[in-house]
Amino acid sequence: MDNFEIFANLATIPPVFVRLDGRAFHGLTKKYGFARPFDDRFSAAMVAACRVLVAESGLAPVFAYTFSDEISLYFTMLPFSGRVEKIDSVAASYAASALTIALDADEPLAFDSRIVQATPETAIAYMTGRQDEAWRNHLNAYCQQALITEGMDAADAAARLKGMPAQELHEMMHKRGVNLAKTPAWQRRGILVCKKEVEKEGFNPVTKEHVTVSRSRVTEDRELPLFSTPEGQAFLRALISGE
Secondary structure: OHHHOOOOOOEOOOOEEEEEEEOOHHHHHHHHOOOOOOOHHHHHHHHHHHHHHHHOOOOOOOEEEEEOOEEEEEEOOOOHHHEHHHHHHHHHHHHHHHHHHHHOOOOOOOEEEEEEEOOHHHHHHHHHHHHHHHHHHHHHHHHHHHHHHOOOOHHHHHHHHOOOOHHHHHHHHHOOOOOHHHOOHHHHHOEEEEEEEEEEEEEEOOOOEEEEEEEEEEEEEOOOOOOOOHHHHHHHHHHHHOO
């Protein structure tokens, strides 16, 4: 029956992004009492999922970038001989399991997954675009919650905000005493999780000398630059190239 498998041998070549999106996560806020529009506990759980995807999943992405219920994994080497079906299914299932554990959830969680082919240059454009989406998501989240707090139901609030330019959303909150440019950077720009080489002081018991050794450590960055700026573009080039 193996001959009847569809797309089982469809493969891709690196570099690629694997983008994971939470499925029906809108119900989690009410179920687990998450704060609106952003919740530190949910953010920490998403970062925890990113950490194990980077360090423990066996998939070995270069880094993970997350905002809201989305995770982008960047690969310069691919597991499973680049088989698309395998990469998508394992990445999505591993992320769902990791987030379920991080939240101590009592029901299954799910991600969908897709592969985005890239080059070093289009990878920079991809990351810039995802951060732009993080900013838009941040604007909508604050504005929708403001309208709901004022008595509008969620559907009507979403309808009112649909298609509204970013500047108008910004002004809407400014009139309510909230400067969205001053909210926490991770809400506006997302969070990066990657491995970094760090130097650590050690002691060599054979030579009886103090030595400096390099160790790989998974780190998270919640103070990312704005990727569309020259500083941000330089940051991305170094990240993508592995420098």
